[in-house]
Amino acid sequence: MADVATSSGPPSAADRPAVRRLAGFARVLGSVVVTIFGLLALTFFIGRMLPLDPVLAILGDDAGQEAYDRMYRQLGLDQPLYVQFYTYLRDMLSFNFGTSLASGRPVIEDILRVFPATVELATVAMLLGTAVGVPLGVLAAARHGTWVDQLVRVVALIGYSAPNFWLGLIGLTLFYASLGWVGAPGRIDVIHQWDLEPWSGLYLLDTALAGQWDVFSDVFSRIVLPASILAYGALAYIARMTRSFMLEQLGQEYIVAARAKGASRAAVIWGHAFPNIAVQLVTVITLSYAFLLEGAVLTETVFAWPGFGRYLTTALLRSDMNAVMGCVLLIGLIFIGLNLLADLFYRSFDPRTR
Structure with a gap:
């Protein structure tokens, strides 16, 4: 009897954290679903x-009625809407996005072929934006109210306001056509294309690992300008958020105490204030990366970059709805995954949120 009463009682103190973690995992899973x-x-x-x-997108405007009706039934458009939605759910959950009207290949194959180019471009842009944006934000907060602060805010404002396609055209005109400092639009020169043996789809990584430094130089000269254009927008957002976070921390009492103890300015900023905003910055940078992955459409179009954004633009212009809907779904999944990753980082680095 005592054993039965014990087993049916409330969970022990040791079991409660596990129960809370399980309940939290169930809530997150339910939210994702x-x-x-x-x-x-x-x-x-x-x-x-x-x-x-x-x-008509498949057969063309000159298709006969018999061929039209046969394709209409083949696509399942004669079925009730709820049956079509069920079929769509089943196909999407198995990553069956249908066949692209433009290429004639499965959409998932096309996406896997073009997505590494966008990942490489967005990753380089994110590294540049973070490496410049974080120090600029810290500098602006440390020099709050001075001309340095005003200059950083103006630079960030321009990064927010200037369209990427306009910056891209100006950059091509100046740095490629006039000065010749960067490579031509495109991802790689056709001469080097046959020498490259990509295994990851990331050309910079593949050429570096293979020791093909002449090809690496060509790829780098072509990616540096579009990545810099994308990085400018990310830099503006990261610098602004870093400045805001740092200003909040620099006004705290522990900063006043550190200064009263004789800590140097650099020690106060980088040793005391900055570690306390690192968690927030991880979230900002992660979400900025998600925006770079889906927001490179115009940049890829201007620079003839054979990536995900250009593929989506081409699909829209050709009314290739299988490709468009597959791309839209992938963008949504990227945001969901990176939001979860940001939340995981936040909980890992900040024990107060666990």
């Missing part, structure tokens, strides 16, 4: 609401 379902529903109904006929 609901978000993915909502994303799938949104992409499906947007695809059905667009004034585009998928049958």
Whole structure:
């Protein structure tokens, strides 16, 4: 009887953290499932609401009625809407995005082929934006109210306001056409394309590991300008958020105490204040990376960069709805995954949020 009473009682103190972690994991999992379902529903109904006929997109405007009806049934458009949505869910959850009308290949194959180019471009841009944006934000906060602070704020404002495609055109005109400091648009010279043996799809990494430094130089000369254009927008956001976080910390009492004890200015800023904003910066940088991955559409178009953004633009212009909906779904999944990653970093680095 005593054993039965003990087993049916409330969980012990040692079990409660595990129960809370399990409940937290269940909440996160439930939130992810609901978000993915909502994303799938949104992409499906947007695809059905667009004034585009998928049958005519496949057969052309001169298709006969018999061929039109046969393709209409083949695509399942004669089925009730809920049956079409069920089929769409089943296909999407198995990463079956259909066949691209432009390339004739499965959309998932096209995405896997072009996505590494965008990852490489966004990663280089993120490294540049972080390496410059964080010190600028710290400097602006440390020199609050001075001309340095005003200059950093103006630089960030321009980065927010200037369109990427305009900056890209100006950059190509100045640094490529006039000065010749960077390579031509495109990802790699056609001469080197046959010498490259990509295994990861990241050309800088592949050429460095293979010791093909002449090809590496060509790839680097072509990526540096579009990556810098993308990095400018990320830099502006990161610098602004870093400045805001640092100003909040520099006004805390522990900073006053550190200064009263005779700590140097550098020690106060980098040894006391900056570690306390590192967690927030991780979240900002992670989400900025997500925006770079999906926001490189115009930059890739201007620089003829064969990446995910250019593929999506081409699919939109050709009314290739299978490719468009597959890309939209992938963008949503990227944001969900990086949001979860940012939350995980936040909880790992800040014990107060666990």
